[in-house]
Amino acid sequence: MEEVKLKLRQAVEWPLRHPEAFTRLGIRPPRGVLLYGPPGCSKTMIAKALANESGLNFLAIKGPELLSKYVGESERAVREVFRKARAVAPSIVFFDEIDALAGERGSSSGSGGVGDRVLAQLLTEMDGIEQLRDVTVLAATNRPDMIDKYMIDQVKGQLAACVL
Ligand SMILES: Nc1ncnc2c1ncn2[C@@H]1O[C@H](COP(=O)(O)OP(=O)(O)O)[C@@H](O)[C@H]1O
Ligand SMILES: [Mg+2]
Structure with a gap:
């Protein structure tokens, strides 16, 4: 596990603890890590x-x-998570079993495409106008094939994937 631990320190801990060093060296730290x-x-x-x-x-x-089965509730919950994370920054948001949230569009869980709407909200939070400062997103899945391709593309280069 040494390699994974080192990668996590580099991708998550260092940018949050020493942001000035990253600015000085002109390095953009990853926005998230997918385990x-x-x-x-x-x-x-x-x-x-x-x-x-x-x-x-x-x-x-x-x-x-x-x-949530109620319209708008799931997106609100995602927004709320990121609002809290910003309020207590520097912080880490960890989505365990993210495949439940960020599944392929169209094939989303439940009726009415709640999965699509949650995914859109998640992408907005991660890549939106409101910069995610001092918040790192960590996610885990045992079904990387189920994660939305667009999401992976969009955060590529900023997303350090750790294979366990
Ligand atoms: N490297 C490890 N060293 C010791 N125990 C481990 C290790 N990896 C997994 N385990 C055991 O397996 C259990 C399941 O691990 P968990 O982190 O829940 O797996 P995952 O989230 O990848 O499905 C842990 O609670 C722990 O008891
Ligand atoms: Mg688990």
Whole structure:
């Protein structure tokens, strides 16, 4: 796990702890990290370890928790998560089992495309006009093939993927 731990420190802890060094060197830190691997390979555990070790504010959300059958509620929940994260920055937002939220468009969970709307909100938060300052997004999935391609493309270059 040494390699994964080092990657997480570089991608999450360093930019939040030493932002001035990144500015000085002109390096843009990744906006998020996707942990992927089969069930039981310690994705959740390593995220918890990062929460403890980094000493940064840590908001953990289980993907399926945010899904609501009521129109607008799921998007509101996503907005609320990021609002809280900004308020307590520097912070880490951890979406466990993100495939429940960021699944391929059109094939979204539930009727009325709640998955699509949640995904759009998530993309807005991650890439929106309101810059995500001092907030790093960490996500875990055992189904990387189910994550929306557009989301992966959009954050490519800013997204450091860690294979567990
Ligand atoms: N590297 C490891 N060292 C010790 N125990 C581990 C390790 N990886 C996984 N485990 C055990 O497996 C359990 C499941 O890991 P978890 O992080 O929940 O997996 P995932 O989220 O990837 O499905 C953990 O609670 C832990 O008991
Ligand atoms: Mg898990």
